[in-house]
Amino acid sequence: MKLLYPFAKRFIAGPDLTTALPAIQRIRESGYFASIDILGESVVTRSQAESAKIEYLKLFESLGNINHSFEFSIKLTQLGLDIDRDFCAENLKQLARALGDHTIRVDMEGSSHTQDTLEICDEVHRSHPQIGQAIQAYLLRSSNDIRHCIDNGISIRLCKGAYKEPAEVALQSMDKIRTNFFNLACQLLKEGIQPAIATHDENLLVELLNFIGREKIDPNSFYFEMLYGIRRDLQKTLKDKGYRVRIYIPYGKAWLPYTLRRLAEKKENLLFVFTHLFRETFGLRKLR
Numbered sequence: 604m605k606l607l608y609p610f611a612k613r614f615i616a617g618p619d620l621t622t623a624l625p626a627i628q629r630i631r632e633s634g635y636f637a638s639i640d641i642l643g644e645s646v647v648t649r650s651q652a653e654s655a656k657i658e659y660l661k662l663f664e665s666l667g668n669i670n671h672s673f674e675f676s677i678k679l680t681q682l683g684l685d686i687d688r689d690f691c692a693e694n695l696k697q698l699a700r701a702l703g704d705h706t707i708r709v710d711m712e713g714s715s716h717t718q719d720t721l722e723i724c725d726e727v728h729r730s731h732p733q734i735g736q737a738i739q740a741y742l743l744r745s746s747n748d749i750r751h752c753i754d755n756g757i758s759i760r761l762c763k764g765a766y767k768e769p770a771e772v773a774l775q776s777m778d779k780i781r782t783n784f785f786n787l788a789c790q791l792l793k794e795g796i797q798p799a800i801a802t803h804d805e806n807l808l809v810e811l812l813n814f815i816g817r818e819k820i821d822p823n824s825f826y827f828e829m830l831y832g833i834r835r836d837l838q839k840t841l842k843d844k845g846y847r848v849r850i851y852i853p854y855g856k857a858w859l860p861y862t863l864r865r866l867a868e869k870k871e872n873l874l875f876v877f878t879h880l881f882r883e884t885f886g887l888r889k890l891r
């Protein structure tokens with residue numbers, strides 16, 4: 604899997620905080636907002652979950668003296684959801700208590716975790732309103748979940764969804780997912796609490812910008828969010844138009860599952876990896 608690292612480097616800011624910090628600072632200084640993710644998921648022991656929590660606490664501390672509010676993205680299986688639900692909820696509460704002026708966005712994982720993730724987020728949000736939630740437009744249940752979050756004052760990041768899901772729980776055709784994304788995004792733009800519209804889909808963004816203009820939505824009432832290393836041209840265009848753009852910046856050693864999801868999203872990515880492997884295997888380097 605080491606061979607995938609050249610590809611992974613396009614999407615992650617580094618293997619640790621020291622290497623990631625300059626990228627985080629560069630993004631901040633260029634006028635973007637940041638959502639920082641320490642890579643990791645599906646941990647199987649309590650000590651792994653504890654270590655993840657400690658890593659986040661260290662991150663909060665090291666960014667504490669920068670006069671800017673950050674968002675932190677966290678996966679609940681990284682905090683022990685697969686081990687013990689209450690232990691995981693307690694870990695999230697501990698992080699929330701240490702947040703200060705920053706916010707946490709709970710990433711949404713595969714559909715077997717959706718209900719628990721929403722319930723834990725709901726529970727922690729009652730005492731810590733800086734906790735927000737990601738919702739996937741491909742899930743059939745998302746319209747109800749969004750209604751619940753809006754009614755309870757929970758901020759939402761809307762994304763299409765990155766996991767392979769069966770037809771019983773998720774839309775399968777890209778057209779239907781895009782339509783559902785558009786409808787849910789319009790609802791969030793009108794009624795949501797500082798929602799984040801997370802997509803690099805240019806056609807969808809054009810349609811949403813038309814909606815925003817038509818409905819006179821205040822640009823300071825929402826964020827556009829994109830992933831580190833993807834469609835930097837769109838990130839800049841939206842920022843230059845005066846919209847708030849937040850970049851999801853992952854870093855850390857557990858880069859493989861995240862990288863595999865990015866690999867699956869675009870055919871050209873597979874080509875990049877195969878070309879790289881081919882060059883390495885057959886020694887086709889240009890520089891000798």
Ligand SMILES: Cc1cc2nc3c(=O)[nH]c(=O)nc-3n(C[C@H](O)[C@H](O)[C@H](O)COP(=O)(O)OP(=O)(O)OC[C@H]3O[C@@H](n4cnc5c(N)ncnc54)[C@H](O)[C@@H]3O)c2cc1C
Pocket residue numbers: 709710711712737739760762763764765766801802803804805828829830833834850851864865866868869872
């Ligand atoms: C900020 C943010 C947070 C997210 N959080 C979650 C989450 O919590 N849970 C979850 O399931 N999913 C999450 N995702 C991933 C999301 O669900 C999609 O899988 C991903 O964003 C691709 O969908 P898209 O809307 O960008 O559209 P697509 O139609 O997939 O892509 C549109 C265009 O974007 C570019 N692009 C997209 N992906 C790639 C790639 N991997 N490599 C190169 N170019 C690419 C291409 O130019 C492509 O044509 C998140 C995405 C973002 C932007």
